[in-house]
Amino acid sequence: xxxxxxxxxxxxxxxxxxxxxxxxxxxxxxxxxxxxxxxxxxxxxxxxxxxxxxxxxxxxxxxxxxxxxxxxxxxxxxxxxxxxxxxxxxxxxxxxxxxxxxxxxxxxxxxxxxxxxxxxxxxxxxxxxxxxxxxxxxxxxxxxxxxxxxxxxxxxxxxxxxxxxxxxxxxxxxxxxxxxxxxxxxxxxxxxxxxxxxxxxxxxxxxxxxxxxxxxxxxxxxxxxxxxxxxxxxxxxxxxxxxxxxxxxxxxxxxxxxxxxxxxxxxxxxxxxxxxxxxxxxxxxxxxxxxxxxxxxxxxxxxxxxxxxxxxxxxxxxxxxxxxxxxxxxxxxxxxxxxxxxxxxxxxxxxxxxxxxxxxxxxxxxxxxxxxxxxxxxxxxxxxxxxxxxxxxxxxxxxxxxxxxxxxxxxxxxxxxxxxxxxxxxxxxxxxxxxxxxxxxxxxxxxxxxxxxxxxxxxxxxxxxxxxxxxxx
Amino acid sequence: xxxxxxxxxxxxxxxxxxxxxxxxxxxxxxxxxxxxxxxxxxxxxxxxxxxxxxxxxxxxxxxxxxxxxxxxxxxxxxxxxxxxxxxxxxxxxxxxxxxxxxxxxxxxxxxxxxxxxxxxxxxxxxxxxxxxxxxxxxxxxxxxxxxxxxxxxxxxxxxxxxxxxxxxxxxxxxxxxxxx
Numbered sequence: 136x137x138x139x140x141x142x143x144x145x146x147x148x149x150x151x152x153x154x155x156x157x158x159x160x161x162x163x164x165x166x167x168x169x170x171x172x173x174x175x176x177x178x179x180x181x182x183x184x185x186x187x188x189x190x191x192x193x194x195x196x197x198x199x200x201x202x203x204x205x206x207x208x209x210x211x212x213x214x215x216x217x218x219x220x221x222x223x224x225x226x227x228x229x230x231x232x233x234x235x236x237x238x239x240x241x242x243x244x245x246x247x248x249x250x251x252x253x254x255x256x257x258x259x260x261x262x263x264x265x266x267x268x269x270x271x272x273x274x275x276x277x278x279x280x281x282x283x284x285x286x287x288x289x290x291x292x293x294x295x296x297x298x299x300x301x302x303x304x305x306x307x308x309x310x311x312x313x314x315x316x317x318x319x320x321x322x323x324x325x326x327x328x329x330x331x332x333x334x335x336x337x338x339x340x341x342x343x344x345x346x347x348x349x350x351x352x353x354x355x356x357x358x359x360x361x362x363x364x365x366x367x368x369x370x371x372x373x374x375x376x377x378x379x380x381x382x383x384x385x386x387x388x389x390x391x392x393x394x395x396x397x398x399x400x401x402x403x404x405x406x407x408x409x410x411x412x413x414x415x416x417x418x419x420x421x422x423x424x425x426x427x428x429x430x431x432x433x434x435x436x437x438x439x440x441x442x443x444x445x446x447x448x449x450x451x452x453x454x455x456x457x458x459x460x461x462x463x464x465x466x467x468x469x470x471x472x473x474x475x476x477x478x479x480x481x482x483x484x485x486x487x488x489x490x491x492x493x494x495x496x497x498x499x500x501x502x503x504x505x506x507x508x509x510x511x512x513x514x515x516x517x518x519x520x521x522x523x524x525x526x527x528x529x530x531x532x533x534x535x536x537x538x539x540x541x542x543x544x545x546x547x548x549x550x551x552x553x554x555x556x557x558x559x560x561x562x563x564x565x566x567x568x569x570x571x572x573x574x575x576x577x578x579x580x581x582x583x584x585x586x587x588x589x590x591x592x593x594x595x596x597x598x599x600x601x602x603x604x605x606x607x608x
Numbered sequence: 609x610x611x612x613x614x615x616x617x618x619x620x621x622x623x624x625x626x627x628x629x630x631x632x633x634x635x636x637x638x639x640x641x642x643x644x645x646x647x648x649x650x651x652x653x654x655x656x657x658x659x660x661x662x663x664x665x666x667x668x669x670x671x672x673x674x675x676x677x678x679x680x681x682x683x684x685x686x687x688x689x690x691x692x693x694x695x696x697x698x699x700x701x702x703x704x705x706x707x708x709x710x711x712x713x714x715x716x717x718x719x720x721x722x723x724x725x726x727x728x729x730x731x732x733x734x735x736x737x738x739x740x741x742x743x744x745x746x747x748x749x750x751x752x753x754x755x756x757x758x759x760x761x762x763x764x765x766x767x768x769x770x771x772x773x774x775x776x777x778x779x780x781x782x783x784x785x786x787x788x
Contacts, residue, residue: 206782206786209782210782213775213778213779216778217771220768220771220772220775223764223767224768224771227761227764228765229719229758230719230758230760432736432737435735435736435737436736436737439707439735441692441693441694441706441707442694443694443704443705443706444707444738445736445737445738492692499689499691499711502687502689502715503711503715503719504715504716505715506716506772507771507772532775532776535779535783536775539779539782539783539786539787542787543786
């Protein structure tokens with residue numbers, strides 16, 4: 136009995152550690168995998184240790200039967216079962232994956248998602264819950280401080296935005312680049328902050344007066360960092376998440392205030408504002424000055440759009456070369472039809488890559504195997520829409536299974552909104568809003584595959600569900 | 609609902625197990641062509657064959673589409689998926705020359721990939737910088753077509769069918785418990 140109690144305490148410490156370690160520890164690779172630049176990192180081993188300990192603890196404490204009887208856990212297990220089936224089908228039927236990559240991608244999903252029941256079953260008292268919230272708030276503060284250091288004090292940047300950077304190189308923020316704090320990608324940082332803002336908004340109304348000021352300051356700090364990431368989708372998701380939090384917390388009168396603040400942020404000159412403007416001018420109104428092509432070969436290649444064809448180059452004459460700009464005034468890989476302005480070019484490509492490459496690829500995978508998709512890792516590194524990615528990778532069956540998980544979590548959060556305890560009530564509103572904001576982010580970014588944010592998301596969901604099991608309430 | 613499920617499962621099993629081609633050798637050679645004997649087009653990669661010819665995409669893809677349909681005992685045609693040419697590097701081999709890459713597929717069954725390299729338009733004008741006619745044996749050709757077929761064993765199809773049937777059943781039962 137004492138051993139079981141001790142194990143529970145160790146698990147609790149490990150969870151607190153993970154709440155801080157996952158967001159804060161930079162993405163240094165530990166073991167590289169052949170065929171991908173996604174590496175196994177130290178946090179994978181700590182999570183594996185936590186999961187192993189939890190499963191052992193569940194068996195010896197007699198909780199396993201209860202855990203397996205839980206409908207939510209059954210939905211998770213069904214999702215994992217369909218994942219195995221999809222991987223098997225991808226390796227042996229559709230031949231659409233490299234086996235070791237598909238299996239590792241599958242294991243990653245299990246790793247992230249199992250954190251939810253681990254947290255839900257380990258945080259079993261109000262005291263532990265409060266400790267988890269304090270850890271979370273401290274972590275968010277430190278993430279923000281580091282982001283600020285990157286922006287203004289040239290603190291080191293670890294990035295995984297390309298195969299070279301992902302080797303763990305220590306970089307610094309170049310002019311115009313966007314902060315990523317400890318997240319290795321500015322989108323990941325923005326999504327994390329979106330999640331935190333949704334929860335912070337709700338909790339703000341639950342805490343005593345003396346805590347309101349620090350929480351408001353943390354919220355504003357997070358909002359500022361979110362703005363300097365210039366992530367449009369996450370900003371929009373944060374706005375919706377905050378509004379959801381206010382509605383569910385029955386504080387609708389603050390929505391007007393949020394609307395005014397959003398308006399001011401969007402008017403004030405920033406990279407975020409420029410990218411929003413470019414979205415309208417380039418992607419919606421189809422305006423902006425476009426590159427017309429320098430050589431005939433460039434125009435022909437642009438029309439064919441086949442990157443594997445031979446490229447005309449010249450070491451003696453820049454005029455002969457296909458590459459656009461010897462002076463550096465234009466992007467070297469710009470092709471005819473693309474905007475000349477660098478911000479507009481980034482915004483234009485951001486949408487065109489999704490519309491012309493990633494989303495059709497997912498649609499083809501779904502057509503090829505509508506029930507099971509073409510397996511994990513078959514859609515390359517990104518789809519930038521988690522709904523399409525799910526349909527493409529695990530098909531209709533896998534997607535329906537994950538939808539069941541969300542329905543069940545959503546239902547429980549809505550039940551908790553009627554809880555007598557104020558903190559639990561507001562926190563549930565925040566977690567539900569966070570889920571909405573996360574799913575909205577998932578419409579344009581692969582949020583469920585981004586290791587840091589996905590782990591943090593499932594842990595936060597677990598924390599929300601944990602309030603069901605409190606022994607002292 | 610139970611009857612619908614049983615009918616669906618049985619039909620799916622029949623669809624998945626109906627015989628079809630089992631090897632690239634089961635497909636016809638491209639008319640008026642030379643079969644490639646180059647390394648990478650014969651035995652180095654399983655179920656690959658390649659043809660040099662003057663046949664262009666408008667002829668080649670419908671030809672193999674029809675051929676695949678005839679070889680499969682199903683009353684309806686396969687689907688055609690148009691992939692980006694560079695995807696041929698993943699499916700056939702790295703550095704595969706390609707100007708189009710299509711997949712002819714019966715979902716949940718086998719796939720035939722048709723890769724075409726056409727450095728010239730049909731009127732003989734070059735498509736891009738570096739276009740050159742293709743030399744195989746004593747002949748010069750306008751196009752090269754590479755085929756790769758991915759067959760799968762009936763046991764694999766049966767296991768996948770079983771998994772799909774079980775998953776649908778579990779999804780239905782759990783879905784009812786969670787939603788209602």
